[in-house]
Structure formats: C-alpha cells, structure tokens
Amino acid sequence: MTHRLRLENPEYAELVLAVVVVWGVCDGLSMVLAAEFAGRQLEANPLMRALLATPPLALAVKLGGVLAAGALALAGERFIRTVPGWRVWFAVLIGVGIAVTTLNLLVAFALV
Numbered sequence: 001m002t003h004r005l006r007l008e009n010p011e012y013a014e015l016v017l018a019v020v021v022v023w024g025v026c027d028g029l030s031m032v033l034a035a036e037f038a039g040r041q042l043e044a045n046p047l048m049r050a051l052l053a054t055p056p057l058a059l060a061v062k063l064g065g066v067l068a069a070g071a072l073a074l075a076g077e078r079f080i081r082t083v084p085g086w087r088v089w090f091a092v093l094i095g096v097g098i099a100v101t102t103l104n105l106l107v108a109f110a111l112v
Contacts, residue, residue, distance in 0.1 A: 015090040015094075016073045019073070020069075022098060022101065024065075024066035025063070026097065027101050028059045028066075032058060033108040034104040034108040035052045040053070042107060048061075
C-alpha cells in the first residue's frame with residue numbers, strides 16, 4: 001500500500017521548499033561557520049549553542065527540525081492555504097531566514 005502526497009498548489013510546495021532550504025541548509029551551514037570562526041558563545045539559541053560542540057550534530061538537528069516543519073506544512077496545505085496572507089507569511093519567513101543567514105556570514109567572515 002503506497003500513500004501519495006497530493007499537493008493542491010505546486011507554488012505552495014515551492015514556498016515550503018524555499019523555507020526548508022533557507023532555514024535548514026543556509027542558516028544551518030552559516031551557523032556552523034559563525035561558530036567555528038567567532039565561537040559558539042555567540043549563538044542565541046541555547047540548544048544550538050550546546051550542540052555546536054559537535055558541529056555535524058548541530059547541523060543535523062537543525063536540518064531535522066526544519067524538515068519536520070516542512071513535512072507538517074505540506075501535510076497541512078489545505079488548512080494553511082485558507083489563512084489570509086499565507087503567501088506573505090512564507091515570504092516573511094524566507095526573508096528573515098535570508099537575513100539571519102547573512103548576519104551569520106557577516107559574523108563568520110568579519111573575524112577572519
């Protein structure tokens with residue numbers, strides 16, 4: 001028995017994927033870089049700060065959390081698309097993620 005995920009709107013899936021890439025991959029890698037160059041004490045999230053003692057573990061936890069959130073967003077597509085301004089919310093999430101990634105990179109490379 002196979003289950004297929006049927007998306008009502010491909011644009012929605014693209015927005016979810018963008019959030020996963022920005023917050024999982026870009027923020028995760030830039031967080032590890034900033035911790036390596038500037039020190040993990042600058043990480044604001046206490047859980048991530050502790051996990052940065054083992055950078056691959058910190059990256060895996062970050063990516064795992066974002067993948068889980070992305071899966072929930074895909075599963076809840078029908079509901080989320082009924083919320084007024086859902087596209088704006090995704091745009092804000094992506095924009096803030098890009099800003100956080102940029103800040104991480106500035107911290108990492110300002111001290112090189």
